[in-house]
Amino acid sequence: MKHTNSFADYTADELKGILLLAEKIKKDQAAWSHVLDGKKLYTLFEKTSNRTYLSFVIGMEELGGKAYNQKWSDSNFTIGDLMSEVKYVCRNVDCIMGRFKKAETTLGFMKNATVPVINGCDNTFHPTQALADMLTLYEKTGRFDAKVLYIGAKNNTYNSLSEIVSKLGGTLYGLTPFSQVMAIGDTFYDDLKQTGHYVELPTDISKDELKKVVADVDCVYTDTWVDMEFFTNPGYAEKKDSIINMMMPYQIDAELMAETDTLVFHDMPIHPGFEITQDIMEQHLETILDEAENRRHAEKGLLVYLLTGTLG
Numbered sequence: 039m040k041h042t043n044s045f046a047d048y049t050a051d052e053l054k055g056i057l058l059l060a061e062k063i064k065k066d067q068a069a070w071s072h073v074l075d076g077k078k079l080y081t082l083f084e085k086t087s088n089r090t091y092l093s094f095v096i097g098m099e100e101l102g103g104k105a106y107n108q109k110w111s112d113s114n115f116t117i118g119d120l121m122s123e124v125k126y127v128c129r130n131v132d133c134i135m136g137r138f139k140k141a142e143t144t145l146g147f148m149k150n151a152t153v154p155v156i157n158g159c160d161n162t163f164h165p166t167q168a169l170a171d172m173l174t175l176y177e178k179t180g181r182f183d184a185k186v187l188y189i190g191a192k193n194n195t196y197n198s199l200s201e202i203v204s205k206l207g208g209t210l211y212g213l214t215p216f217s218q219v220m221a222i223g224d225t226f227y228d229d230l231k232q233t234g235h236y237v238e239l240p241t242d243i244s245k246d247e248l249k250k251v252v253a254d255v256d257c258v259y260t261d262t263w264v265d266m267e268f269f270t271n272p273g274y275a276e277k278k279d280s281i282i283n284m285m286m287p288y289q290i291d292a293e294l295m296a297e298t299d300t301l302v303f304h305d306m307p308i309h310p311g312f313e314i315t316q317d318i319m320e321q322h323l324e325t326i327l328d329e330a331e332n333r334r335h336a337e338k339g340l341l342v343y344l345l346t347g348t349l350g
């Protein structure tokens with residue numbers, strides 16, 4: 039029984055196995071349409087969602103299983119003892135996917151659950167997005183050891199992407215002038231640096247130097263400058279202008295992407311005019327939609343692995 043939160047809990051071979059399984063299922067969906075017959079997935083959303091909801095619910099159905107969705111606000115998890123509620127849920131379902139605002143809640147579920155719990159994005163990690171990103175990179179480059187330049191806020195998506203790229207032998211270059219408040223261990227980034235596959239770029243890097251990195255990598259990746267729940271944080275309105283001013287020099291724009299065929303990824307929802315310009319978004323939208331669709335395919339590989347113990 040295995041939970042999915044930090045990729046520190048997975049070996050590189052396991053991750054490659056899940057991605058290859060995902061690719062196999064994607065190429066012959068009919069052959070896998072009964073593999074999870076009778077299996078039940080409970081999906082819980084405290085944070086809002088489009089891709090995580092659709093990909094898990096439809097993915098589970100395509101594998102022969104069923105997903106039962108619940109809004110966090112309609113649930114009883116916060117009005118009583120969490121441990122006993124989680125244990126009760128596990129008497130009913132085979133797997134839990136939770137998208138919670140805080141890592142403490144994700145970890146509370148993982149500590150008490152007797153079925154696999156998948157983190158569907160909290161304030162620290164977004165592992166299923168990272169699996170979809172690697173599947174997309176593998177499809178487009180034929181390699182697991184891809185080179186990725188992430189430009190944007192240091193956040194949940196960044197953490198999981200950094201973990202998986204470095205674990206699979208690629209290189210993650212991070213240009214992250216702004217950091218979200220996250221419940222991450224003190225040594226997380228130092229440990230990544232120790233791998234030799236994670237490089238933090240100086241925020242005063244010149245545009246010419248940055249363009250050289252862009253030309254050298256397989257993919258430039260960006261995400262929203264503030265996580266979705268951040269909008270409701272007290273004080274956000276006052277901070278908004280300073281965040282925009284700080285981040286605007288790092289926008290993915292035509293000048294940065296000139297004379298290169300480097301891929302552009304975004305985990306969506308996109309905010310054109312902020313982390314990426316409208317023209318660059320439109321130019322790379324098919325790739326971004328391939329990446330978004332791959333949420334479902336990557337999660338199908340993960341669900342089959344977690345619920346059957348096989349990598350196909």
Ligand SMILES: NC(=O)NCCC[C@H](N)C(=O)O
Binds near residue numbers: 090159195262267
């Ligand atoms: N594809 C997604 O699941 N996107 C939304 C989550 C990422 C973003 N960093 C957030 O937490 O709001």
